Amino acid sequence: MSTTLTALIAEDEPLLAANLQAELARAWPELAVVANVGHGAAAVEQALALRPAIVFLDIRMPGMTGLEAAQALAEDWPTGDAPLPLVVFVTAYDQYALQAFEHAAVDYVLKPVQPDRLAQTCTRLRAALQARTTPAAGELDATLAQLRSLLAAPGVGAQAVTPGAAPWLTVIQASVGNAVHLVPIGEVLYFEAADKYIRVITAAREYLIRTSLRDLLPQLDGQRFWQIHRGTVVRAEAIATATRDESGKVHLTLRGHADKLVASRLYAHLFKAM
Structure with a gap:
């Protein structure tokens, strides 16, 4: 059985996608990028078909966002099969919004991708994949908890609503x-x-x-x-x-x-x- 590590990139800007793939090739030559797609729906379709170990998802894509794509993978991933891919979000968010990612312990890289920061991400991913050699109980629960945290974060998954600003729809x-x-x-x-x-x-x-x-x-x-x-x-x-x-x-x-x-x-x- 092949032990090649695989990844998928979802980024709607071709130049940024090509740059990320090139930087990954330098930082982690053993990692094979098996698909490079331009929108969230394609990311979900290809990830379900190819079962990569890692997915790099741009947060802002036309149609389905990167966060919604991660949500779809968590919902549609077959149980008892390969573990859910490790998710890295690629984002242009400012530091305030990034607090949500830090809290959820989901890794991210900023645009444009910086080699030093990407190297840190690759180190974290290697460690996480190594830990998966013996599947941990509750690993899926931890992944889902991270996504729930992000989906609820104002300015990231949910729109910020100021209490009392407007009545609920009646x-x-x-x-x-x-x-x-x-x-x-x-x-x-x-x-x-x-x-x-x-x-x-x-x-x-x-x-x-x-x-x-x-x-x-x-x-x-x-x-x-x-x-x-x-x-x-x-x-x-x-x-x-x-x-x-x-x-x-x-x-x-x-x-x-x-x-x-x-x-x-x-x-x-x-x-x-x-």
């Missing part, structure tokens, strides 16, 4: 033909991303609204509406039961509705007995 305005239906937020069972739209599911019917989940989330009361998957947000009061399977995912049933939802491993921590 009504969804959904167009149906020539009419606009005003749907009270308390009637919504869950929201589900669907291409450029969001499906709004109530006990009585389904609506479509033309917005993104990324834009909708900051308008929802996080105590009432829980994100359970990168594409799904559910009203907590609408959940009847939560059952965890062997892979760590949680299957949800709803009150007064036949739909069943799945909470990914990344959000399974929300469902613990009191």
Whole structure:
């Protein structure tokens, strides 16, 4: 069996991607870059297909961001297979925003990539890969905890919302033909991303609204509406039961509705007995 270490680079600026690959070749000649892609969706697709040991993800990419790509990998990575790739974020963030990365213990490199800093990253990655020769219990949990921390960090994963700056959304305005239906937020069972739209599911019917989940989330009361998957947000009061399977995912049933939802491993921590 081949023991070649492999990596994937996701960077939407070709010159920066080429520079990172060249610097990696100098800092870590044994590391083979098996794919160099320009957006987050391709990063997820290629990582799931090629199973690299390491992924370098640009935070700001068109469509799916680097953080969302890491979230997708954590949700879609097969259990019982190769361990999740080690993630290094490539970013132009300032020092204030970088505190979130430091706190989460996820490594990062700044643009443009500096050889000395990249060498430090490679040293950390070698140590982390060496530790993986004997898989540690709770390694997946630690990775998921790091991602949760980043997803919740203002200015990194979540948009900063000043308490009291604006009231939470109370009504969804959904167009149906020539009419606009005003749907009270308390009637919504869950929201589900669907291409450029969001499906709004109530006990009585389904609506479509033309917005993104990324834009909708900051308008929802996080105590009432829980994100359970990168594409799904559910009203907590609408959940009847939560059952965890062997892979760590949680299957949800709803009150007064036949739909069943799945909470990914990344959000399974929300469902613990009191």
